[in-house]
Amino acid sequence: MMISRFFFPCPLPDSGEIELPDALAHHALRVLRLRDGDPLVLFDGRGGELAARLQVRGRDALAVRDEYHALERESPLSLVLVQALASGEKMDWIVQKAVELGTSALVPLQAERCVLKLSGERAHKRVAHWRQVAISACEQSGRNRVPEIEPITGLREYLASAAVGSRLVLTPVEGRRLASLARPDAALHLLVGPEGGWSDEELAMCRAAGCVPVGLGPRVLRTETAGLAAVAALQALWGDF
Template identity: 35%
Template sequence: MANFYLLEELADARAGGTVTVAGAEAKHIATVARTRVGERLLVGNGRGLVVDGVVEQVTPASVSVRALQVEQTDAASPRILLAQALAKGDRDELAIQAATELGVDGVIPWQAERSVSRWAGPKLDKGRERWATIVREAAKQSMRPWLPAVAPLATTKELAGLGARHRVLVLEPGARHPITSLTPDGRDLLLVVGPEGGVAPAELEVLEAAGAELVRLGDTVLRTSTAGPAALAVLNAALGRW
């Protein structure tokens, strides 16, 4: 299977034309993947455009690819966003990595009341940049035509405000309804996952008051790194993505 690379500035391409990859991606193609002239690879722009081509010239600074096929994939509809609470260690990072591989359409870092990890000062930009890098690499690994966006850090109040445009689903072990009982209604979905200690009662009140639905995943309690990807798999099946 051909390796997949991202070239966000790629605006258009046609079969028979040439695509030039430069920068870090070219260096990876030449020195890490050790790609040679004549080998196939895929180049996408993260906005649905994917070029399947053959390498005609390769150096660490620049790689030329002759396009054999060009495909434009529509964005998923309805969309699924993941609001992932910041968590200690790398559990939040594991969550967004797996969620990206499973097809999430966007990621929102959430500063929950019980989040041990805190993004403040210099950590604010560094944290988001770190998440964006993880999402980008996971999208490449899973060869996704669309690159999920990483939104700015959100508060609980800001998440509640998204209920005006999204169907908000909060994962809560004690919820009455299982996520498998949901019937899609065409609205974009916002999946909210709390930190290690769960979503605080006051946060649940704010979210429910804004129209959020509490749902559970089976009868067990999953880690914050596992819950989001597990719920996403269920929603993929319900929406016919799988």
């Protein structure tokens, strides 16, 4: 039987019973239909996880500590997905699968040809939503550290940020094969263009900032496919696949 895993939004206490927050308790009792005494796992995003048992007291739900496990399921490859905004539910899909595949962070990027345009309060709400998607993906996949979902930024602002290690930019033409690259000795950032593709100016900006153009074979992939395919390939090359 699969044991339900829950993200605990505060540092887990070192001892004693743990009162579950209302949202967590609702999900455990009303959505998953867990019963008194059922096993569960709690993690707070700092690494490691706590095995516990559910205890129901009237309307309150608590976790009774069992054993703490200092488990790490993070990839040895520090991989940041810099993803141009995709329309509809595609960004939810990209965030979810990127977390499952082991990316360490995701930077949503507002590119010139993005169909989806976000700013102000809408942008803040969408980023908060993606952070919840990332948490759910960690609960499902067994990760004990929640990847950071950065605020939405423009390409120029992102490229002007402090040095971040190696940068790769996906392009359907003139890109090097991933297998021809040397193993990075620091964090690796992977830039993925929007549904309309990078503009010539954006590609020029990327090259000027030191991004290495890479390709994924002769076929043109959709934005929701390209980044995830590249992440999986990089994990096979230098990660834990």
